[in-house]
Amino acid sequence: xxxxxxxxxxxxxxxxxxxxxxxxxxxxxxxxxxxxxxxxxxxxxxxxxxxxxxxxxxxxxxxxxxxxxxxxxxxxxxxxxxxxxxxxxxxxxxxxxxxxxxxxxxxxxxxxxxxxxxxxxxxxxxxx
Numbered sequence: 001x002x003x004x005x006x007x008x009x010x011x012x013x014x015x016x017x018x019x020x021x022x023x024x025x026x027x028x029x030x031x032x033x034x035x036x037x038x039x040x041x042x043x044x045x046x047x048x049x050x051x052x053x054x055x056x057x058x059x060x061x062x063x064x065x066x067x068x069x070x071x072x073x074x075x076x077x078x079x080x081x082x083x084x085x086x087x088x089x090x091x092x093x094x095x096x097x098x099x100x101x102x103x104x105x106x107x108x109x110x111x112x113x114x115x116x117x118x119x120x121x122x123x124x125x126x127x128x
Contacts, residue, residue: 053066
């Protein structure tokens, strides 16, 4: 229960103060990935941060953006999603379409040309 309360507090702490950074475009140009440096939590080699996927065209359920709480393992170059909130508008605006916590397994970030890999390098301090 404490974990759920902490997650909810993390989600809404500074909801209106978010400054999205990065702007890593996907290979196909359909999505841009940002992160909020103010939400980075460090327990090296693990990092946790909120990111924002912003889509040029609506995808499933007319979603135009999603905020994602992700954990990164800098040593192993892998990640896992902890929580996702999808929105009807760009930049995390509009109506909340859905949200869910995840117990996703760790996944390697193997595509070194992906926006996720660029974001991980930035969050892990390997890229400015």
